[in-house]
Amino acid sequence: MSxxxxxxxxxxxxxxxxxxxxxxxxxxxxxxxxxxxxAAILAAPLSAEQGLSPQALGIFAGSFHLMFGxxxxxxxIAIDLWGVRRTVLLASPLAIVGAVISATAPGYGxxxxxxxxxxxxxxxxxxxCTVFISRxxxxxxxxxxxxxxxxVGTLGMLFTGTPLAWLVQSTSWRMAFTVLAVMSAIxxxxxxxxxxxxxxxxxxxxxxxxxxEAVARFGSLFMIPHTWGIVALGxxxxxxxxxxxxxWLGPLLISRYGYSLVQSxxxxxxxxxVALCGPMAFGRLDPGPAHRRRWLVVCTLLFSVLFAMIGFxxxxxxxxxxxxxxxxxxxxxxLQYADVRNAYPAALTGRAMAAFTMAMFLGIAAMQxxxxxxxxxxxxxxxxxxxxxxxxxAALLVLAALAFxxxxxxxxxxxxxxxxxx
Numbered sequence: 281m282s283x284x285x286x287x288x289x290x291x292x293x294x295x296x297x298x299x300x301x302x303x304x305x306x307x308x309x310x311x312x313x314x315x316x317x318x319a320a321i322l323a324a325p326l327s328a329e330q331g332l333s334p335q336a337l338g339i340f341a342g343s344f345h346l347m348f349g350x351x352x353x354x355x356x357i358a359i360d361l362w363g364v365r366r367t368v369l370l371a372s373p374l375a376i377v378g379a380v381i382s383a384t385a386p387g388y389g390x391x392x393x394x395x396x397x398x399x400x401x402x403x404x405x406x407x408x409c410t411v412f413i414s415r416x417x418x419x420x421x422x423x424x425x426x427x428x429x430x431x432v433g434t435l436g437m438l439f440t441g442t443p444l445a446w447l448v449q450s451t452s453w454r455m456a457f458t459v460l461a462v463m464s465a466i467x468x469x470x471x472x473x474x475x476x477x478x479x480x481x482x483x484x485x486x487x488x489x490x491x492x493e494a495v496a497r498f499g500s501l502f503m504i505p506h507t508w509g510i511v512a513l514g515x516x517x518x519x520x521x522x523x524x525x526x527x528w529l530g531p532l533l534i535s536r537y538g539y540s541l542v543q544s545x546x547x548x549x550x551x552x553x554v555a556l557c558g559p560m561a562f563g564r565l566d567p568g569p570a571h572r573r574r575w576l577v578v579c580t581l582l583f584s585v586l587f588a589m590i591g592f593x594x595x596x597x598x599x600x601x602x603x604x605x606x607x608x609x610x611x612x613x614x615l616q617y618a619d620v621r622n623a624y625p626a627a628l629t630g631r632a633m634a635a636f637t638m639a640m641f642l643g644i645a646a647m648q649x650x651x652x653x654x655x656x657x658x659x660x661x662x663x664x665x666x667x668x669x670x671x672x673x674a675a676l677l678v679l680a681a682l683a684f685x686x687x688x689x690x691x692x693x694x695x696x697x698x699x700x701x702x
Contacts, residue, residue, distance in 0.1 A: 298416050302425075304474035305409050306432040307467040308368060312402035313436030314460060315375070316344055316644070317526035317552075321444045321545055324534055325453045330388055334531075334665060338652020341527045342645040343392050347399030349641030353498055355404040356634030364408045365475045372468045375401025379461035383454045394457070401464075406433065407637050410617060414629060423618040427563025430614055434559070437525065437552035439463075445545025501631050506623060509687035514616060514636045515643035516680035517580055520587065520673050521610040523647045524603060525551060532666045537596040547600055551607045558611020569622045572615055573689065577681050579612040584677035591670030623690035647673065 319341035326332055332340065351371075358367040378397030385391040409429045417425050444456055501507055529548055533539040539547070567575055586609070589602045617633070624632045654672050655665035 301475045301477075302409065302412060302416075302429060303432065304467075304470045305364070305368070305405075305412055306429050307470050308372060308402070309405040309409055309429070309433035310436035311375070311460070311464050311467050312348075312405040313433055314439050314463075315379075315398050315402055315436075316348075316522060317437050317440040317548075318444065318456060318460070319527050320525060320530040320548055321440055321448060321541065322453045322456060323527065323531050324541060325448055326391075329453070330391075332388065333652075334655035334659065335649075335652040336388065337531075338527065338648045338650075338655070340388070340391060340395060342648035342652075343395040344399040344402075344645075345522075345641045345648065346645035347396045348403045349638050349643070349645060351400050351403035352407060352634050352638030352641065353495065355407055356498070356631065357495070359404065359408060359411055363477050364404075364412050365471070365477055367404050368408050368471055368475070369468065371404050372401050372464065372471070374398070376461050376464045376468070377401070379457045379464060383457035383461065406430075407634060409433070410633050410637075414621065414633070419621070422621055423566040423614055424560075424563040426617055427559040427561075427611070427614045430559035430611070431556050434552065434556045437555065438549060440526075441547075441549025441552050442542065442545040443549075445542045445548070449541045498631050498635070501628065501635050504624075505688035506690040507632070507635065509684045509689070510616075510620060510623060510632075510636060511639040512683035512687065513576065513580065513680050514639040516647070516676050517583065517616065518610070518613050518640045519643040519647040520583060520677055521555075521606060522644050523651055523673060524587070524590075524606060525555070526644075527648055528651065528666065528669060529603060532590075532599070533596070536594070536599075536664070536666055539596075547603070551603055554604045555607035555610055558608045559614045560611070561608075562611040563614050566615060566618055569619075572619055572622075573684070576612065576615055576619065577685055579609060579615075580677055580681040580684070583609055584674040584681070587670045587677065588674040591667040591674070647676070650676075 319337065323337050323341075326340070327337065355367060355371065358370075375398045378394045378399075378401060380394075381397065382391055382394030385394055410426060413422060413425050413429065439460075447459065448456055502511075525548065529551070530541070530544040533544040533547060534541070566572065583606065586602045586606050590599050593599060593602070616636070620632050620636045621629055651669045651672060654668050658665040658668045
């Protein structure tokens with residue numbers, strides 16, 4: 281994929297218009313956050329109605345992320361060839377269709393189809409925001425502006441806390457998808473009315489590749505040695521947080537401590553509020569390229585310790601405190617995006633962001649399947665499943681930190697990497 285070509289770092293219009301466009305794009309990102317965390321609240325009612333095993337729940341939750349991650353390559357190419365606005369407007373209706381299918385699904389198979397369509401429809405959501413920021417804001421502000429966008433996007437998780445738990449308990453899990461479909465349609469209209477990117481310069485248009493060439497150039501990114509450490513860390517870290525918030529938090533509180541659906545929703549709401557603060561805090565605390573990678577390793581190891589604490593400590597308040605700490609610490613994802621931006625020359629930045637985002641969401645799908653398998657194996661041996669699940673996540677985080685540390689690091693001057701060498 282040829283990179284979504286970095287534009288000169290000036291706004292395409294008044295600053296207020298740029299921020300309005302970014303806000304509209306983050307509305308779509310907020311809905312994708314709601315969809316990816318809905319399983320934490322729906323797990324119990326779905327298990328009761330559909331008789332789903334923990335492994336089936338993991339596949340249900342992971343199907344969104346599998347399609348979301350798999351489509352990053354194609355969405356990156358589409359953003360490059362057709363722009364942010366057109367790509368988002370063409371893909372997003374699939375999320376609406378998927379939500380309607382999920383709301384009316386007669387069985388598990390149809391639910392998986394609905395989740396997959398939602399994943400495809402939401403797939404350009406965050407990539408569109410990061411590319412837009414990289415095009416229209418100075419490089420020195422990338423981490424801080426991305427932190428703001430991620431914070432606004434995290435508002436979508438608030439809906440999948442207490443409000444969704446109350447809605448599901450009062451009506452049914454189907455109503456959750458109905459409301460999300462309506463909210464997705466409203467977000468689509470906001471983007472349609474607000475986001476209007478300027479035409480790319482003629483010289484940029486002349487450099488466009490066809491889809492086959494773009495795919496080949498995207499694949500060549502993995503010939504750069506330091507890509508693998510970046511991908512390894514991205515594959516695990518955000519997946520750990522979403523697996524807790526988006527799948528296991530509700531079942532853990534309900535099964536381990538007897539919480540009601542609304543009570544577990546209250547905890548999810550507070551966790552989401554705490555998670556709102558993380559990206560902005562880490563965006564402002566960004567230590568810069570010289571120390572950023574060390575911070576990433578330390579934060580990943582702290583993540584691992586917190587997950588192990590949830591597995592080991594059978595105390596409701598202790599588990600909740602650890603979950604809240606995980607929510608805040610998850611904001612260090614913004615440092616990973618800043619690391620990707622600094623690890624490649626401008627001509628490769630778009631492809632690198634797409635590859636990182638793809639790894640991140642394929643990682644979520646893999647981790648939710650993997651933790652569902654662990655839980656099913658534990659239950660088959662008459663064991664409480666949440667300890668093994670949390671230990672498994674902690675072990676994966678340690679392995680990711682080791683890979684990031686031991687695999688090659690980016691050169692000090694990434695501009696030396698020419699696109700034809702990738």
